[in-house]
Amino acid sequence: MIDRSAPRHDYPALAISVGIGILFVISGMAKIGDPGDFADNIFGFAILPPAFISPLALGLPPFEILCGLLMLAPRTRRVAALGLMLLSVIFFAALASALARGLTLDCGCFGVGAPSRQRMWLEAGLNVLLFAGTLIVYLRSLPKMRRLAPI
Amino acid sequence: MSTPARTTPVDMQRASETSALRVQLIRDLAMVAIIAVISLAAGLVIDRFAKNPLPIIYKTPEQRFDAELTNLVATPPFKIAPAATIGLPEFRAALAGKHTLILDARPSLIYAQGHVPGALNLSRQDFARDYRRLAPTLKPATEKPIIVYCSGGDCHDSRMVANALLTLGYSNVSVFTGGWEVWSANKLPATTGNAP
Numbered sequence: 262m263i264d265r266s267a268p269r270h271d272y273p274a275l276a277i278s279v280g281i282g283i284l285f286v287i288s289g290m291a292k293i294g295d296p297g298d299f300a301d302n303i304f305g306f307a308i309l310p311p312a313f314i315s316p317l318a319l320g321l322p323p324f325e326i327l328c329g330l331l332m333l334a335p336r337t338r339r340v341a342a343l344g345l346m347l348l349s350v351i352f353f354a355a356l357a358s359a360l361a362r363g364l365t366l367d368c369g370c371f372g373v374g375a376p377s378r379q380r381m382w383l384e385a386g387l388n389v390l391l392f393a394g395t396l397i398v399y400l401r402s403l404p405k406m407r408r409l410a411p412i
Numbered sequence: 413m414s415t416p417a418r419t420t421p422v423d424m425q426r427a428s429e430t431s432a433l434r435v436q437l438i439r440d441l442a443m444v445a446i447i448a449v450i451s452l453a454a455g456l457v458i459d460r461f462a463k464n465p466l467p468i469i470y471k472t473p474e475q476r477f478d479a480e481l482t483n484l485v486a487t488p489p490f491k492i493a494p495a496a497t498i499g500l501p502e503f504r505a506a507l508a509g510k511h512t513l514i515l516d517a518r519p520s521l522i523y524a525q526g527h528v529p530g531a532l533n534l535s536r537q538d539f540a541r542d543y544r545r546l547a548p549t550l551k552p553a554t555e556k557p558i559i560v561y562c563s564g565g566d567c568h569d570s571r572m573v574a575n576a577l578l579t580l581g582y583s584n585v586s587v588f589t590g591g592w593e594v595w596s597a598n599k600l601p602a603t604t605g606n607a608p
Binding site: 314320 | 440444473
């Protein structure tokens, strides 16, 4: 049986959620004001065809902000953590692919900056940390399974 | 004869938990998909009211630059002063001085049939493409004297290219109004092919 009551005093998960949530809200706000630059960053990865670049550049910043805000509320934290977990996997895969192909570009993952290989490695590492953080939050936010007492 | 495996209450419990978790994950993924759709809708609405909206079909920086240049050469801004004009003697003197950049504004096919020796082909017709091709030579030459010519007579290509260059920040641009017509009529040397 599933116990649907959300954990009330899971302070480590709360701390991680607030940290990640604020990071994504700031990151989304930085991108939402200049979707053109963010679209150029996505184009720089040379992964997506042009038809997908604008929708992604327009949709991703609100997604980050929305998920970041939802991370702050206990009831919506689990879904937001899953969304941001998927996002960190996508960002990491795109960065790893660009690094493997020898590209030097601005990831645009956490705001727009100057293209640099060093920054790409740092952002790939940060995405691994974010994946771990969101995974912890997701797993700890899952409804607890109520074990049946063995007969 | 093997005995059938017995299903214990613990096994049933585990199967039930796994199934419940799978259902939960699918529900959560569906919720993420809904958030993604809402985000895309919000992004499109925000972009609609943005100062510089992003086109739905993305244009690369090169495509945007090409469009700007094409627009620049096709609809010259009238706020700038038109480029100065020179005749054949001044043109020949500038050519002999070897400090002036000579640009041929005619289409590349015409350029290949014969042009002033040393002239680079910056055609009005393919201005954006040619400008990008010649960027390594042109960009450091913003202060350098530049003379543009075309076929001569009623040809306006040289004026349009010269005005586009003035708008792009080249300060010393003039037009050889006689153009190729006057140059060839005086039986002056010519170079054929695509090389200057």
